[in-house]
Amino acid sequence: MNEITFVDVAISLALVVLAFGVSRFWKVPVQKEMSLGVLRAFVQLVAVGYALDRIFAIDQIWLIALVMLVMLAVGAREASVRTKKLPGAFWLAFSAMTTGTVVTLAIMLATGLFELKAMVIIPLIGMLVSNSMNAATLTINRLFDNLTENRLAVETSLALGKNWRQASQRFRIQAATAGMVSIFNFMKTVGIVALPGAMTGMILAGKPPLEAALFQLIIGYMLLSAVTLTVVMTLELMVRRFFTPFDQFSPPTRG
Amino acid sequence: MNESRTTLDVTHLSRTIQTNGKQKTIVNDVSFSFTCGTIYSIVGPSGAGKSSLLRLINRLDEPNTGDVIFNGADYRTYSPNELRRHIGYLFQTPYMFPGTIAENVRYAAEDIDDNRVAELLEQVGLSSDMADSEVDNLSGGEKQRVALARLLATKPSVILLDEPTSSLDPTATKGIEKLVRRIAEDRCLIVIMVTHDPQQALRLEGETLLLVKGRLIEHGSSERVINDPQSDEGRRYKDRELT
Numbered sequence: 001m002n003e004i005t006f007v008d009v010a011i012s013l014a015l016v017v018l019a020f021g022v023s024r025f026w027k028v029p030v031q032k033e034m035s036l037g038v039l040r041a042f043v044q045l046v047a048v049g050y051a052l053d054r055i056f057a058i059d060q061i062w063l064i065a066l067v068m069l070v071m072l073a074v075g076a077r078e079a080s081v082r083t084k085k086l087p088g089a090f091w092l093a094f095s096a097m098t099t100g101t102v103v104t105l106a107i108m109l110a111t112g113l114f115e116l117k118a119m120v121i122i123p124l125i126g127m128l129v130s131n132s133m134n135a136a137t138l139t140i141n142r143l144f145d146n147l148t149e150n151r152l153a154v155e156t157s158l159a160l161g162k163n164w165r166q167a168s169q170r171f172r173i174q175a176a177t178a179g180m181v182s183i184f185n186f187m188k189t190v191g192i193v194a195l196p197g198a199m200t201g202m203i204l205a206g207k208p209p210l211e212a213a214l215f216q217l218i219i220g221y222m223l224l225s226a227v228t229l230t231v232v233m234t235l236e237l238m239v240r241r242f243f244t245p246f247d248q249f250s251p252p253t254r255g
Numbered sequence: 256m257n258e259s260r261t262t263l264d265v266t267h268l269s270r271t272i273q274t275n276g277k278q279k280t281i282v283n284d285v286s287f288s289f290t291c292g293t294i295y296s297i298v299g300p301s302g303a304g305k306s307s308l309l310r311l312i313n314r315l316d317e318p319n320t321g322d323v324i325f326n327g328a329d330y331r332t333y334s335p336n337e338l339r340r341h342i343g344y345l346f347q348t349p350y351m352f353p354g355t356i357a358e359n360v361r362y363a364a365e366d367i368d369d370n371r372v373a374e375l376l377e378q379v380g381l382s383s384d385m386a387d388s389e390v391d392n393l394s395g396g397e398k399q400r401v402a403l404a405r406l407l408a409t410k411p412s413v414i415l416l417d418e419p420t421s422s423l424d425p426t427a428t429k430g431i432e433k434l435v436r437r438i439a440e441d442r443c444l445i446v447i448m449v450t451h452d453p454q455q456a457l458r459l460e461g462e463t464l465l466l467v468k469g470r471l472i473e474h475g476s477s478e479r480v481i482n483d484p485q486s487d488e489g490r491r492y493k494d495r496e497l498t
């Protein structure tokens with residue numbers, strides 16, 4: 001592909017017009033959402049493009065750290081919105097996602113596989129954070145439902161002398177599996193059902209497919225590490241809040 | 256261990272909870288001394304706090320005030336897990352862990368052998384042939400009995416039973432009553448059993464505690480508390496339940 005300009009985007013608007021017309025013709029009442037979505041995507045992506053342009057040019061560690069912090073905060077906020085039932089979900093998600101992202105990134109930098117350059121690191125952080133966010137959200141929701149819906153099971157274990165860890169084990173395992181299901185699905189279907197974004201991008205940018213595939217593999221393994229760490233941290237931090245220090249079941253309530 | 260006789264005292268035990276903004280005292284200043292070898296029936300209207308009292312003794316809930324003294328020591332000096340192995344609690348609705356009957360019986364006593372599992376099952380009136388069948392298809396009464404076997408497997412010295420016979424037929428109910436009486440006497444256990452049936456309290460003999468609105472209104476021999484209550488609340492309970 002040649003250099004892409006706003007003119008190219010304007011041309012691609014033809015597709016938007018098509019989608020608009022089709023939905024209108026078939027009376028699917030989504031024109032409002034569609035217009036809003038198209039506009040929103042435009043504004044957000046162009047803004048991010050400009051911002052990254054600047055950030056890559058400055059290319060300072062403090063700036064990378066700041067960007068990561070903002071991404072984690074926005075991600076944790078989104079996770080806490082999607083986990084309405086659990087009070088204090090923001091800090092829970094934030095801590096867990098930070099652990100998953102930072103540890104994974106630190107290992108990658110330590111191995112020297114990636115350079116500490118904004119252009120390299122920031123897109124990676126984006127992938128790590130969004131995957132960690134989904135994992136944290138799914139884990140929190142599943143564990144919350146599991147524990148609150150199985151009060152009798154949990155208390156039966158406790159009453160038989162088991163500690164909180166044993167009494168919640170089955171439910172923690174189920175929540176962990178729920179949190180990791182999308183990364184497992186990703187690894188199962190990757191390359192067969194769809195080419196993942198990073199790989200597609202590299203191929204479109206003219207890199208040899210094998211190189212793109214190897215790069216994508218590294219990304220996949222990074223995501224696995226970040227997601228697993230996030231899930232485990234989420235569980236560790238969250239499950240304690242359902243029990244008193246005396247192994248009594250006491251789920252957190254709102255307000 | 257069997258040298259010293261089990262003792263259990265509750266003193267000024269209270270628990271207050273918040274329900275939709277309002278405070279409600281569900282167990283109100285209950286004091287009582289239990290001695291081993293006796294069966295204690297707890298009776299009282301629905302919502303009187305019978306289950307809540309058992310939960311406090313098992314330390315599944317924390318009291319706002321008061322103490323539980325188990326074998327002469329404040330129950331807080333035991334780890335909650337250890338305490339609950341000594342003071343077993345059978346829930347009003349039995350919960351079965353997924354798996355077989357034997358796995359459930361072994362849930363909190365991993366090291367008992369097949370013979371012991373069979374013995375426990377026979378004790379609660381189940382056939383030991385059932386040990387390896389899955390718990391899914393059990394009736395309510397059978398679940399209740401598996402739960403009782405699971406509880407006895409940990410060799411508690413106090414057992415708290417929350418309406419253990421409410422889903423059993425009369426024959427099975429008599430079987431459990433007989434079992435409970437026997438283990439109380441033979442091993443000098445303290446058995447505290449919630450029942451909604453005053454006749455059951457009479458059959459079990461022993462002592463009866465009448466709870467009304469969280470308060471211990473009357474206690475004494477079951478015969479006396481059920482048939483000849485001294486308080487207004489006691490008479491009202493008798494009129495409602497025995498007519």
Ligand SMILES: Nc1ncnc2c1ncn2[C@@H]1O[C@H](COP(=O)(O)OP(=O)(O)OP(=O)(O)O)[C@@H](O)[C@H]1O
Nearest residue numbers: 272274281299300301302303304305306307308451
């Ligand atoms: N977690 C809770 N939330 C709100 N209210 C509760 C809770 N636990 C107990 N209560 C209230 O405390 C009171 C005592 O309940 P408890 O279950 O101990 O009564 P009970 O004597 O066992 O009744 P039943 O014979 O129906 O089993 C009831 O009014 C009940 O509504």
Ligand SMILES: [Mg+2]
Nearest residue numbers: 305306307347
């Ligand atoms: Mg009850």
